[in-house]
Amino acid sequence: MSLVVSNLSVSHGAISALRGIDFSVEVGQLAAVIGANGAGKTTLLRTLSGLKDAISGNATWKDREILGKRPDELVRRGISHVSEGKSVIPELSVKENLILGGIWRGKKSDTAEAINEVVELFPRLGERMSQSANTLSGGERQMLAIGRALVSRPKLLLLDEPSLGLAPIVIEQIFQTIDQLRHRLGLTVLLVEQNAMSALEIADIGVIINLGEVVATGPANELINDPALRAAYLGY
Amino acid sequence: MQKALETLLIGLSTGSIYALMSLALVLVWRSTRVINFAQAGQAMFSTYIGFEIATRSQIFWLGLLFAIVAGALLGAGVDYFFMRVLFKHANSGPALVVAPVIATLGLLGLIRSIVGLTWGGEFKSLTAPASKNGFTFGEVTIPFSPLDSLTIITVAVILIILALLFQRTNLGLALRASAYSPEIAQLAGIRTARTRTIGWAIAGGVGGVAGMLVTSYNFLTPYSLDLLLVFGFIAAVIGGLESMVGAVIGALVLGIGLTIILNYVGTSLVFIGGFSVLLLVLLIKPDGIMARGKVRRG
């Protein structure tokens, strides 16, 4: 077991957002967290990356507790979070956004190498290194956000709605890239998506969340083929 | 023509000192979303330290160095021991918006009283690192002095160091990223709280230089830097509060503008002039002269 979430509960003030969440992901697996808008998917990721406090429960990565740690501490433990909505800093250049992910390691040569690998992966970014991140298209921004996370050389990647607001053709590219990525780098990925079908297609396991509770978990292909789930949560 | 040139030069030297204070305010504003009124107090404390060292060693530059170090330490201390506690406690109620502002005001008063209790209220005079008498060309003596030129050079050097720091180093990148988006910076592994404290330290050091430079022209008292704070703030507003380049440009514009008033209108209107500029900018271009139709935040 690598990522284990047990009995996790989170609230926004008086409003309960997540209740008793349980699931686990093996090293090298891609888990898709599926659910409608407001189901609590984003809250789950924000809690796992240290942006939000839990009220109870546990979450461990490689047998060490990750709740109650700051995001920058978790980055040092190999957990990188690409937050919702193309998380790049528009005031900085593409290159600076990428460098940002490597600062914590303190080795410039290391960062440069990691950036080269990212550019190999996303050649489009390479062409725009000195441009302001503001000038990128939506898809390019998403690539940049993922690229920045990769420069941190994560072992566990938390991806929040990478398809949000992108054109269908770009969405397909992004999902393909994610799929390639994790095979190439041996990443464990927790992918939060509303775009259930595309996410489950590349996922090993699926976790379906509704109104703050896990309603189903299991191998992705079984979830896709379960008619009841399809009707109730996958929307087709 | 000659008078115009003199006005421009004096304005540049005045404005360059404002630029440092304005930068200090902008640095803190960007990272903490607070106008740090205590900046005047921090600069004053650092200047007293610098004054002591400069007077005892008879070396202005050693005093300046100590002022920078004292300012940086105090700046970091204020953020670490004061602002963090404040933000932990003041998190609700009608005072939420005003608490940080009022707190920095309280800190200004605290530092002022401590300085007053330590050094008294007497006028202290610092030996300037260069002559205050204007340059002489043959028969003509202009008001622009070696001290003025040294001020401009000192500030220029500091600005260049800061520009290199912010544009070329990882620390600078971390500082900028934490200011623009603390959340993304933290997700990228930046220790944002620590970075913020470093930002306060830099602002403190820069404020210390501003205090030492002002004090090489005027007497030092527990109140002598208040006006510097006000003009630094006005300059920062002219520059739009968010931009460091804007802060410097705003300060130079203000310095030259006030010198024009001083030379062509009279002393009595200098403050009114500065205040009118502030109101005008706020009414006409509230995002500063550097803004390009962006909406002001917060």
Added chain:
Amino acid sequence: MAKVVGGNTGSKVRKKLALFFLIGWILLIIGDRVDELRVYQGAQIAMYTIALASIVLLTGYSGQVSLGNGAMMAVGGYAAALTLNNLQTPIWSAFMMAILVAALFGAFLGLAAARLSGPYLAGTTLALAVGLPAIANQFSFLGGEPGLLFDVGFPPERFGEDFTQYKWFFWIATFIALIALFVTSNILQSRFGRTWRAIRGNSLAAELSGINASQLKVLAFSVSSGLAGLAGAVLAMTISLVAPGAYTLALSFALVTGAVLAGISSLPGVVLGGFILVAIPEIADALASSLGSEDKLNSYLPGLIVSVLLILSVIYTPNGPGENLRKHFHKKSAH
């Protein structure tokens, strides 16, 4: 329904009026029983009470922060002195003029301020507090550094020989403070007051429900400035002159401290705030003389106490000690 509410508030106002009369009467009796110094301090408390009410009205109720109340007081003080000295009109007209001029000045500033958010407004008013009193130095008709005389005259002879000058100040200041508080508390309970609080809560929501937030902010600024101007004139009366040295940045700081300690959104608290502001120099004096007789102590100890109080209260009871008590009781009654 509306009629019932209207009648209700009417009787409330009458009850409040009676209460204020009672307080005034008690104060006058106390004024007869204590020594000169206390009478003088009573006048100061009255002055601070008015000044603090002006801050509470602005910050506590409309959510804007002004650090420049000392400057507004200066405007009022100078307006009153110029009126009295040049027009030879009755005293009350000088006080009215102080309100009027300061309110106009405040309205002008408010026009700018209404468009400003927190840091801009705070900085602008701080600039005013630093610069405005100093401006008086530059203009001869304002008397420069020594300032202008402001002499409200001797107490009327019919009060008798024993009726001292300070007691006369105390009477005037108390009378003015009571009226000012009465009017302010009625404003706060009126439609305006409620709307101000709505703006403080949420400008956007207020705007959406048809309230013109910026107009009301200008009004709040203007009323608050008028009050500050009045306080400035009362201050001028107690020291018999108007000079830049009376309206320093330290005064503005002290007022903000008093307002925070009083509970920034509590009008009754301002009297307590006034007491504290008058007590601080006393305590500082006592401390200073027990610590030694250096000048430094006398000049900077009061500032130290004010700052420490301000910092502690803003960290631990940002909405005033009153707020904490209220919460405390609220919790108790809930359990």
